[in-house]
Amino acid sequence: MKTMLAFIKKELIEQLRTGKLVILSIISIFIGILNPLTAKLTPWLFEMLADTLAESGISFAGFTISAMDSWMQFFKNAPMALIAFVLIESSIFVKEYQSGTLVLAVTRGLERHKIVFSKATLLTLLWTIYYWLSFIITYAYSAYFWDNSVANNLLFAAICWWVFGVFAIMLIVLFSTISNSNGTVLGGIFSVLLISYLVSLLPNTNKYTPTLLTDGYSLIYGIKAVHEYTDALITTITLSLLCFVLSIPIFNKKQL
Amino acid sequence: MLNIHNLHKSFGDKKVLKRLELSVPKHSVFGFIGKNGAGKTTTMRTIMGLLMADEGEIFVAGEKVVYGNTKTNRHIGYLPDVPEFYSFMTASEYLRFCGEISSMDRSDIKSRSEELLKLVGLEDEKHRIKGYSRGMKQRLGIAQSLLNRPKLVICDEPTSALDPLGRKEILNILSMVKENTTVLFSTHILSDVERICTDVAFLNDGIISMQGKLSDIKSKYRSEEYIIEIEKHKDTHKLMRTFPKLKASDNNTLRFNQKDYSPFEIIQFMASNDMAFTKIEKLEPTLETLFMEVIR
Numbered sequence: 358m359k360t361m362l363a364f365i366k367k368e369l370i371e372q373l374r375t376g377k378l379v380i381l382s383i384i385s386i387f388i389g390i391l392n393p394l395t396a397k398l399t400p401w402l403f404e405m406l407a408d409t410l411a412e413s414g415i416s417f418a419g420f421t422i423s424a425m426d427s428w429m430q431f432f433k434n435a436p437m438a439l440i441a442f443v444l445i446e447s448s449i450f451v452k453e454y455q456s457g458t459l460v461l462a463v464t465r466g467l468e469r470h471k472i473v474f475s476k477a478t479l480l481t482l483l484w485t486i487y488y489w490l491s492f493i494i495t496y497a498y499s500a501y502f503w504d505n506s507v508a509n510n511l512l513f514a515a516i517c518w519w520v521f522g523v524f525a526i527m528l529i530v531l532f533s534t535i536s537n538s539n540g541t542v543l544g545g546i547f548s549v550l551l552i553s554y555l556v557s558l559l560p561n562t563n564k565y566t567p568t569l570l571t572d573g574y575s576l577i578y579g580i581k582a583v584h585e586y587t588d589a590l591i592t593t594i595t596l597s598l599l600c601f602v603l604s605i606p607i608f609n610k611k612q613l
Numbered sequence: 614m615l616n617i618h619n620l621h622k623s624f625g626d627k628k629v630l631k632r633l634e635l636s637v638p639k640h641s642v643f644g645f646i647g648k649n650g651a652g653k654t655t656t657m658r659t660i661m662g663l664l665m666a667d668e669g670e671i672f673v674a675g676e677k678v679v680y681g682n683t684k685t686n687r688h689i690g691y692l693p694d695v696p697e698f699y700s701f702m703t704a705s706e707y708l709r710f711c712g713e714i715s716s717m718d719r720s721d722i723k724s725r726s727e728e729l730l731k732l733v734g735l736e737d738e739k740h741r742i743k744g745y746s747r748g749m750k751q752r753l754g755i756a757q758s759l760l761n762r763p764k765l766v767i768c769d770e771p772t773s774a775l776d777p778l779g780r781k782e783i784l785n786i787l788s789m790v791k792e793n794t795t796v797l798f799s800t801h802i803l804s805d806v807e808r809i810c811t812d813v814a815f816l817n818d819g820i821i822s823m824q825g826k827l828s829d830i831k832s833k834y835r836s837e838e839y840i841i842e843i844e845k846h847k848d849t850h851k852l853m854r855t856f857p858k859l860k861a862s863d864n865n866t867l868r869f870n871q872k873d874y875s876p877f878e879i880i881q882f883m884a885s886n887d888m889a890f891t892k893i894e895k896l897e898p899t900l901e902t903l904f905m906e907v908i909r
Contacts, residue, residue: 360716362713
């Protein structure tokens with residue numbers, strides 16, 4: 358445990374000193390503010406465009422904005438936030454393979470599974486802070502301007518997206534133990550997510566796919582119930598654990 | 614301290630190590646000599662559990678090396694040819710990290726780090742590693758390899774990329790640490806081996822061609838040859854006519870074997886014929902001549 362904590366500490370220092378932590382914080386805060394801001398500015402935008410739209414025969418009347426619009430933006434921007442996170446953090450293993458820095462750690466007797474565990478823990482921790490910071494900012498502004506109680510199952514919908522993000526992290530870990538190339542890691546992650554999306558289009562399979570967890574919109578609008586997400590949650594958590602467990606024997610046999 | 618039996622390793626069709634047998638005695642500074650591409654790094658990486666052997670066994674301090682679960686590494690300090698560190702750390706931060714992942718006590722890490730940074734001359738270095746020169750990185754590499762007082766220190770060509778001053782510094786440090794540990798030191802720079810090694814092994818074409826104490830090997834291959842440097846060139850012709858088995862080495866230098874003529878006989882002849890020589894010496898085998906013999 359002590360050795361693993363030392364490695365996690367090293368990872369944290371690296372995130373801090375290479376500026377990744379700052380970049381992630383900026384993106385998280387930016388998206389957190391962007392969600393309610395976009396909702397807040399929507400009437401003003403429509404007002405600005407009213408004359409032009411009226412000329413085209415389009416008119417808006419009784420246009421009201423609520424917290425739902427802010428949360429809709431949150432779930433619209435979540436994929437962008439996840440993509441940014443994956444792009445920033447996907448090289449967490451590969452960079453060490455390329456520089457050879459893991460060689461000295463392993464030859465000092467650090468067990469390999471602790472490296473996998475440390476990196477997976479750190480990524481999950483970073484994703485948690487990054488994601489929930491954005492959520493809290495959106496929540497605070499939405500509560501200030503409107504009323505968050507209009508959104509159904511808001512916390513559950515947010516948790517579902519967070520679990521989907523953890524699944525993406527475990528894909529980073531798995532593909533990083535398989536490949537030494539960042540391109541292959543990214544390709545692997547996006548291929549799995551694409552397959553998940555394509556499978557979700559098939560009838561009767563949608564409720565099992567991780568992709569369903571990204572549909573927070575249906576939850577907050579009450580189109581879907583919480584129990585409809587149970588199978589997808591179980592599948593995603595199982596797949597995440599499987600990715601993590603598989604990555605350990607693969608990394609144990611990996612040539613550094 | 615280290616025993617390797619029947620080690621085989623291939624990369625594709627290329628057989629790098631073939632039936633390698635090696636034994637490194639305790640408290641020796643063991644020179645592992647071979648030309649580039651002979652398999653020195655492959656051997657060392659296999660000992661460290663960084664490469665999987667195709668066949669054979671490796672024992673470090675009596676424990677078997679298992680690839681992927683290299684518990685034997687706790688006995689070893691490793692210095693790769695080009696050590697790579699976390700460039701965002703300082704030297705003392707890096708040593709602290711190494712100590713922590715080696716499960717050392719906090720107080721021991723602090724005192725040992727200070728002691729080793731002083732030994733390698735980096736005690737006042739407060740900058741991050743990214744600004745270090747090659748020599749500084751190599752010195753830090755030695756410090757990290759010695760941190761947890763390993764029984765065996767493995768250095769993979771530690772001097773090959775350094776300038777003469779850097780080489781001298783590294784060899785001095787390795788000479789200093791040999792009292793407390795065993796050093797396995799791979800190189801193709803033979804003068805480095807002659808300077809600090811007590812034992813040597815020549816690796817050629819994947820097998821150990823020669824192994825033993827440096828002094829024993831040298832005496833075993835001690836030649837019976839002498840060279841004599843004649844003062845005046847014209848005298849060399851006269852000498853060669855009298856002693857036809859003398860061989861010209863270069864302009865004024867002649868070589869002869871003790872089996873053919875005794876040095877005394879030649880000196881006596883020269884004295885009686887009013888000839889002078891500037892030097893006469895018995896040819897000692899150098900590692901270079903042995904190495905050339907081995908790889909021939």
